[in-house]
Amino acid sequence: MDTSNKIDIIRLNTSSYQGEDFHQREKEELESKFPVSYQSEVNPSRDHILITNSYSNIDSLDLNEKTKLIIHPNSGYDNFHLDIVQNSPCPIIIGNEIRMNAVVNYTISCLLKHLNKLSSSKEWDSTRTWNRILPENLKILVIGHGHIGEKVTSILKSLGASPSIYDPYKGYTELDNNGAQVVLVCASLNPKSKALIDKSFLDALDSNAVIINGARGKIIDQNALIDFLKLNKESFAYLDVFEKEPYSRGEFSDLNNISPTSHIAGVHNSLNFDIIKFECKILESYFSSPSREDFERENQAALLQNRIRENFLI
Secondary structure (H helix, E strand, C coil), X not given: CCCCCCEEEEECCCCHHHCCCXXXXXXXXXXXXXXXXXXXXXXXXXXXXXXXXXXXCHHXXXXXCCEEEEEECCCCCCCXXXXXXXXXXXXXXXXXXXXXXXXXXXXXXXXXXXHCCCCCCCCCCCCCCCCCCCHHHCCEXXXXXXXXXXXXXXXXXXXXXXXXXXXXXXXXXXXXXXXXXXXEECCCCCCCCCCCECHHHHXXXXXXXXXXXXXXXXXXXXXXXXXXXXXXXXXXEEECCCCCXXXXXXXXXXXCCEEECCCCCXXXXXXXXXXXXXXXXXXXXXXXXXXHXXXXXXXXXXXXXXXXXXXXXX
């Protein structure tokens, strides 16, 4: 195959859940639609586009004028340090939208499961009782009002709830956690959100509070949360992310009021398809845009350079 007039696509890493055939599927799809040559290593003499993920060692990359674009089809970008983003010779596009609906689904599913325990009746129960709590009767705090937090908030409002929101980068600067009965974490990790949910935060909550985190583990001080759960037996935590991953066996063994999962909130049956679909959308925009400025304007919501605030990434 003649690749002399094509730009190289370099796929640096894949995740274990993507399966053995993902590379081949991705290669066939991208090469069939765009003037690209799918490769596993960078040829320093050729223009290239990098596809990264959370396991990619970004610090080790030689980013230069030959690097035309970085596509990061993940919602997390902790491995991109500020100086790399600031000095990048090319746009860096992140794939927040890929897992958005799945994480929203996880968050709302955990909440409704907790509030609405449904049991069937083999015989007609004339009392017609259902011991459940409606979201509209709870004080709910949503932390983060980005693409996920905004959807979560919209769903809660459709159920009659009036959640308070905390996201200083979206204009929601008041943190109203006093007496909160539900805390939904939908934020990214940055120096100001790290350990936001600490002992003082937890002590201000209702003693029956439910905390759901499908966002970033380090937003919660895990030891403080464990102490809170031990003290408040009617409280509950649904955690899909942790300070250290994978979490160790027995870490929560003496707690009956916690439900840990293995960073699966964004994983779903069509994820591989959605990743490739997102990559195709970005490449279509890249190859059709008259200039870098036009490309960045069209993809401004996904441009990592637009997440620089003060001296960190939000």
